[in-house]
Amino acid sequence: MVTPLVAGNWKMHTTLAEAVALARAIRRALARVQGVEVVLCPPFVSLAAVARAVRGSALRVGAQNMHHQEKGAFTGEISPTMLSGLCQYVILGHSERRRHFGETDDLVNRKVLKAVEHGLRPILCVGESLEERQQGRAEGVVSQSLLACLKGIGAPGGLAIAYEPVWAIGTGVPATGEQAQLMAALVRRVLADRYGREAAQIPVLYGGSVTPTNTQEFVVQPDIDGALVGGASLDAESFAQIVRLTAQVRSRAGEG
Numbered sequence: 001m002v003t004p005l006v007a008g009n010w011k012m013h014t015t016l017a018e019a020v021a022l023a024r025a026i027r028r029a030l031a032r033v034q035g036v037e038v039v040l041c042p043p044f045v046s047l048a049a050v051a052r053a054v055r056g057s058a059l060r061v062g063a064q065n066m067h068h069q070e071k072g073a074f075t076g077e078i079s080p081t082m083l084s085g086l087c088q089y090v091i092l093g094h095s096e097r098r099r100h101f102g103e104t105d106d107l108v109n110r111k112v113l114k115a116v117e118h119g120l121r122p123i124l125c126v127g128e129s130l131e132e133r134q135q136g137r138a139e140g141v142v143s144q145s146l147l148a149c150l151k152g153i154g155a156p157g158g159l160a161i162a163y164e165p166v167w168a169i170g171t172g173v174p175a176t177g178e179q180a181q182l183m184a185a186l187v188r189r190v191l192a193d194r195y196g197r198e199a200a201q202i203p204v205l206y207g208g209s210v211t212p213t214n215t216q217e218f219v220v221q222p223d224i225d226g227a228l229v230g231g232a233s234l235d236a237e238s239f240a241q242i243v244r245l246t247a248q249v250r251s252r253a254g255e256g
């Protein structure tokens with residue numbers, strides 16, 4: 001069984017001091033929790049400090065975005081060479097990047113390729129809008145987007161996929177466990193078609209208004225291996241609780 005993964009996407013929140021304090025509080029809260037890969041994704045400016053704050057623990061660090069070239073005249077951008085060595089993961093294709101910064105599947109694909117080339121583990125986000133869901137196009141949109149973002153990725157080692165319905169992100173209206181499971185199963189089928197047995201090693205996460213109250217509903221699903229958490233990851237106790245619940249559900253599943 002793939003190791004479950006819970007990632008906290010802090011988005012454009014936390015000053016440097018707040019980020020360090022949050023990372024330390026999460027580290028304390030999770031000191032005895034095992035069996036879940038936990039990734040903290042602070043803003044770029046806090047990556048190095050958060051990496052220091054979690055050093056020596058099982059916590060991992062990720063960036064929220066990345067440019068697709070190593071270097072050059074791209075004012076304000078952060079490259080894969082700057083991130084490798086600093087963090088282990090990078091969130092790519094988040095719907096906020098797509099919506100506010102015009103990122104397309106093609107651009108996300110270039111980023112995924114570069115991340116992998118530099119030994120960074122992409123947490124690739126895909127998801128449909130409310131309109132697409134209402135039109136009955138959710139499955140087609142998600143599978144097409146996934147395949148487009150993975151073009152040229154021959155081996156899926158290190159990859160994680162987050163199914164994040166756009167309508168559930170930051171809205172307080174999560175998908176139901178059943179909706180999330182159906183889409184996670186679809187993601188898994190697409191991955192299995194593409195990568196065969198190796199696909200089983202890819203964690204498939206659900207993201208969109210995950211809180212301690214609804215975590216179980218998602219992580220009990222057979223095709224969901226964890227969560228990408230936004231708002232609730234800014235509170236150390238809420239985030240730690242999401243991780244604990246994931247660990248509990250998974251260890252029960254492992255015994256059963």
Ligand code: PGA
Binds near residue numbers: 231
């Ligand atoms: P949310 O964000 O948990 O605040 O809905 C999830 C995400 O953007 O990954």
